[in-house]
Amino acid sequence: MPATPTEETRPDGADPAAPPASGLALRGITKRFGSLVANSSVDLDIVPGQIHCLLGENGAGKSTLMNVLYGLLSPDEGQIFVDGSPVVIRNPKEAIADGIGMVHQHFMLVEVFTVAENLVLGREGGIGLSMGRARRTVRQLSERYGFDVDPDAVVEDLPVGIQQRVEILKALANDARFLIFDEPTAVLTPQEIDELMDVMRALRDEGKAVVFITHKLREVREIADTITVIRRGAVVGTASPQESEARLAELMVGRAVNLVVDKEPARPSAEPRLRLQGVSVADAGGHVVVEGLDLDVHGGEIVCVAGVQGNGQSELADALLGTLPVTSGSISLDGTVISGRSPKEIIDAGLGFVPEDRQHDGFVGSFTVAENLVLNNFDEAPYARGIRLDLNRIRANADERVGEFDIRTQTIDTPVSSLSGGNQQKVVLARELSRPLAALVASQPTRGVDVGAIEFLHSRLVAERDRGTAVLIVSTELDEVAALADRVAVMYRGRVVGVVPPDTSREVLGLMMAGVPADEALASAGAPASSEPPSPPPEPPSLSPEPVEGQR
Template sequence: MTDQAPGLRLRGITKRFGSLAANDAIDLDVLPGEIHCLLGENGAGKSTLMNVLYGLLQPDEGEITVDGRPQVSRSPKDAIAAGIGMVHQHFMLVPVFTVAENLVLGQNAGGLLNMRRARQTVRALSERYRFDVDPDAVVEDLPVGVQQRVEILKALAEDARYLIFDEPTAVLTPQEIDELIAVMRSLRDEGKAIVFITHKLREVRAIADRITVIRRGRVVGTALPSESEGHLAELMVGRAVSLVVDKAPARTSPEPRLVLQGVSVASPGGTLAVRDLDLEVAGGEIVCVAGVQGNGQTELAEALLGLAPLTSGTVQLDGRPLPTGSPRDTIEAGVGFVPEDRQHDGFVGSFTVAENLVLNHFADAPYARGIALDLGSIRRNADERVAEFDIRTQSVDTPVASLSGGNQQKVVLARELSRPLSLLVANQPTRGVDVGAIEFLHHRLVAERDKGTAVLIVSTELDEVVALADRVVVMYRGRIVGTVPPSTSREVLGLMMAGVPAEEALASATSTTRSEEDAALEAALEEES
């Protein structure tokens, strides 16, 4: 790209946080009329780079040009003025404002807001891109997919020529993802440039014109969407990885080990997050709870550990009431728990690897003698777990906070699986973990299932759900809308994630030719009824 050529040009962009180089001399070119995917694992430096481009962060080194002109963005206002817009992963909307009111935020000139013009802009852009957005709708009343369209409208209203989409599919159903891809293609065909940040290989291959792969803050390669997922994964991780979960058919116990009847759980705000839920999990099977985040899955998982009180219903484990009022009592009853946020709930960052590996049973033999800790036993346990779970650490005395995300998650899982379990509850078990660590963690979850443990996994990653589950339970607004086999098509699963019962989702599927799996599901549902 010459200095006068149109497009975005980043050269030598470096951004440090202390001794950590989140971006290390990154070069990137983005051309009008293309969708350029920035692919990399969580923590690779993708969002940091885009935050630099959008003026939310200032680079320590390097330069940016927009259409051949040097660009220094001290704030998002400067970036917007240069034609750069950003659709954030976590929406930057005021929920109690209307769509039009959100559009004029930051545009106050002399204390006057032109709401009439804002409504006209929403209607015109909505019609142009087939968004179907009401300018007078209150944002908090809109589905998540429509809220995302409002974010896009905000950028388009500022006449953005370069649009950054930061992990935009994290809270969308498969159908909403398809709609977003259609919108992005429409914008590209109008000549706009789109930077699409993601770690999901399937989405990259579906939408990208070009792909740049970032690993540990550096550009490690470029690729075309025709490349295999295996090759892209290898670029991301630096070695060959298997993307297929190898597991034998489940050998389940005759009776369920976990039984929930009429369970309701309140959110921290007091509203019911889980409503009158019935669920069974047998020993030797993995049941995956699927759904868009925020539909009660987190509260359900936390209630099983005793972190959130039941407002009604009963929970039984191996035929006995599970003591859901106390995490310690629940752990002693044979429950292992992998929390959604490992840094907040899964470990103590300043504690060593060895200490974190006995956090939930440090007062028990062989790790304690009376009131004193047996440091030798704690260290021997750590050496064994580090070897067994391939935890990459300089020493068992290393603070867990200094490990990579994947190795931190291995510490959490190693601790939970180091004792006999009746039930393992894993909430987002591979969030923020690289592809290589995901391969290992999936293997261990299946191995725990094969021991006869009842395994309940909560995941918003549909690929993970389909790969691990023996049965899939779909939650919507605190209720189960259906239980289906993992072979169910993504289209049917997506409709269920939007609240459509399984029978209706199957009937509403738009595929002209149904898969064999959906035909089998239809037969099973008819037999049930």
């Protein structure tokens, strides 16, 4: 529904601008970073006994607003109220004293400490506080909420879903009445997401106020009691969980968005264009994070690599480009081995690459749009003649790509760093698709991208598939995987545990993401056996003495 009218009166007849007598209230919160207004005059009521979802695109200002509430940032304007009384929150310690707890997207835990030791960090007395009391608190809260957390377990040995429960325990141990969950599902399997939502409902039913920050429409509709939509730092509307995903997306973006990827059935080539045989990869520390991986990608198909982040997907993508060495096995492109070659040689062989972190690896922020669009081959014809750049050809190419990829920029001479995340990603993709490719590798292709840009980027990835390119996409977003994939390869601890069709249920994919082989996961969920060739079950991991981040 549209934004709540400002003239509306509350059921109790009170002034709607007045803070409620019970709960948290934000009035006129504004936060600036230089010329950037991250939050603009935000009003928000957080009521006990409700799950309040803050929905908005990446960069909309959701996390900034909650960081203000938790004392990690100071507002430039506005006031915070607790139970009707104004408060000043200068740091997290003061937020905790006001009953506010926050479960961060990136866990704030000391991994070499036990659960109980993490609980007492930051408290008066620190580690010297009674560890016996801390252990009892963990056990009591675990029993109360069904957490099953061992107080003496070392955090680095725990699965990521249990680590998140430790974060929740820390907040509850501080008697938090208001709990903020900042993008809490980003590193969880579908089963762990369901368990987290059960915990959030239990907290709500106990009378606590829960704030759930997310950009995932399906999760919002499943868990929310009330929804506030934030766009470009301002509240633009409220909505009911019964609203359609299309309507919620429209509120987020400001226009109608097609959430369905329109694509015809794949017509894969007879022979694979991209082939990985027994590929093993070590990270920068020398730990093996991909081991004995086999995978074929045919021309004219999209294969999505799914899995909880931290199971070797990032390193696999880097190895495909040649920025990490392949320690054993081989990677071939159209029958020619490319492993062991330099990134430049691999690109010249016909590999397009969209990196996971576009700002670090995808473009040069201080360079113009035109310059970034020829980064791969600026020193070759037609953009160079000997040692001289052909600036007219570079500008003509930029004009063509900006139009073709709908890159929203003032001019082609604008620095890429000044563009929105979606337009930055369009620059990267436009450059990679500006030449004939044998294969395209795209890692997290829509991370940090607004819903409207996602619609366009997905359509271009499908169009590249239909040109006969082998497309390999690495994504932690299951909705994206289901929308784009012709086949899904699930990775766990550096291995592919199975390759399944894109209509495979979230339950089966979740089991595979936790390490269950495909056939066992399908049987456990009562699904018919996959038509894909069976994958060997993963052996007990011998990848490294240290666990890969995010693995179970």
